[in-house]
Amino acid sequence: MLTLSMNRSSSALAFVAVNLISMLTWGQVKLSIEQIKKITVQTTVAGMRTGNSESFEIVSEAGQWKSFRTIKDSSGFGLQAQKNTTYKLLGILPPADVGDLLNCITHTKTGINSSTFDLNPKRLISELKSGAKIPISEAPDFDKLISQTIIDEAVAKTVIKMDIMDYLTFCEVDIISKRNDTIKVTSRNMCPTKLPWTINNKISYDMGINKFIEAAAGNENIPNKELLNVNSLKAAIFKYIDDHNADEPISTFRWHxxxxxxxxxxxxxxxxxxxxxxxxVYSCILKTSKMPSNAVIYANIDMASMKDVGMLVQYAALIDHYFEGNNFVLKYYRNVPKAHIGFPFEAYHSPYSSTRSLKRSLPELADVDSTQSISFYASEPDDTSQWTIYSGNMVLLRYHSITTPHGETAPIFPPVDPKLNWSARTDHYYLFDGTGKVLREGDRLY
Structure with missing residues (x-):
């Protein structure tokens, strides 16, 4: 129960009013661990294709605080639909972890001080050096680069003064008492550590809440997990230092x-x-020995991931394979003066273009091997376009824009009525065979 002094003669209306105040007024919120029914956590990252949300709850069973991931699904339709919830055990928390969370709720931390993140030059320099995998033969002057003043400046810029928020990207902790009163702890901040938290309309810069969420999640790779960790702030501090030094000393040291x-x-x-x-993650512009001078790979690579690097090497070999062939698109753009060809590669994502959503519009792609596809954009002075080449040398023009004053198209495109508006030209797609013959065209890909 919430620690509220109630006179038995109080009216029911007064009881409801005081109970409501107990949920909304910071100074009256005080819970002991015995009063907790359960704690729920929801953490969400927004995105059309990459969005993700996870929920888990922490409950006391047989004297142990167990953390369960909650998985909800529906079966049936209409009035017969049923919602089912299954639970996956993530781990067992010591009662002290729950007690620490309640302490975070009772005692606010309205500002940041030296103990908030426990970051100082000696610690950061030691961690930087200890991460080296080979003997260090040459290093920047870390003592000059990493001072307490610089750390404080970076924290002020990336946490205190960073007011970027996203209402669809958030973390929320609900502490529910046995009387079903709820204390909400939320953050929609996009900054490293996601501080501050909002607790009953009061802010708190308390990393103890972050640590509770991380402990409750166990080894589960939940949304916002990296952002909640203090390592995200360390990375922001190192980036702040690199941004103020032309030679990017921290990232260069780590690179080597x-x-x-x-x-x-x-x-x-x-x-x-x-x-x-x-x-x-490093953003690199890469070129193989077989690529023409006007083609590059724009790669965001997780250098700590052998899987990432291996996939990149394999993808580059496929790109070289298509350049060695006689595909009409690559043949055209590689020989156009001032043309540019760029192949994107994104860490943690497959570079291959799936045909799953295209088979309705493009039945010709039903049997192609999508792991033999490459995607790129091409540009020259009068057009920009996006392409995918599939096995069998079929080519999909996904997008093209014409920037010349009279709407001329480059020779590679089929004739376009110059009276059509710009959006009609850019949204129109074409599927070609390897020689440039149009197999199918339309205004929308399903």
Whole structure:
């Protein structure tokens, strides 16, 4: 029960009013562990295709606080529909973890101080050096780069002054008492650590809430897990330092000493034109020896992932295979002055273009092997276009825009009525065979 002093002679109306106040007024919220019925957590990341949401609840069973992932599904239709919930055990929490969470609710931390994140130059420098996988022969002057002043500046910029929020990307912890009163702890912030939390309309910069969510999630890869961890703030501090130094000393140091094996593989297969970094993900412009001068791969690579690097090497070999062939699109753009061909590669995602959603519009692709596809954009002075080449040399033009004053198309495109408006030209798709013959066209891909 919430610790509220109630006179037995109070009216039912007063009881309801006080009970409501107990849920909304910070100063009156005080719970002991024995008063808790359960704790629920929901963490969500928004996105049309990459959005994800997970829920789990923590309940006391036989003297143990158990954390369960809740999985909800529906069966049947209309009035006969039934919602089912299954539970997956994530782990068992010590009562002290629940007690620490309740302490976070009772005692707010309205500001940030040196103990909030426990980050100091000595700790950050030690962690940077300990991450090296090979002996360090040359390192930047870390003592000069990483001072407490710099750390405080980075925290102020990336946490305190970062007011980017997304109402569809959030974490929420609901503490439910045995009287079914609920205390809501929420954050919709997009900054590292997602601080501050809002607790009954009061803010709190308390990493204890983050630690509780991480403990309750166990090994489950939940949405916002990386952002909740203090390591996200460390990465932001290192990026802040790199942004203020032209030679990007932190990411350059990590590039050379953290990933000797994957870096060796990249150097074996590519020339590396440029690199930027956030945590383990580097943005690189890569080229194989077989690519024409106007073609590159724009790759976001998790350098700590052999799977990522291996997939990139395999994809690049497929790109080379198509350049060595006689595909009309690649043949055209590789020989156009000032044309550019770019192949995207995104960490943690397959680079291959699935045909699953296209088979209704394009039955010709029903039997193709999507793992033999490459996707790219091409540009030249009067057009920009996006393409996918499939096995059998079939080519899908997904998008093209004409930027010349009179709406001329490049020779590669089928004739277009210049009276059509711009959106009609850009939305129209074409499926070609390997010689450039149109197999099918339309205004929308299903």
């Amino acid at each position: 000493y953290y990933y000797p094996y994957t870096l060796g593989i990249l150097r074996q297969h590519f020339s590396i034109q440029k690199k930027l970094q956030y945590e383990n």
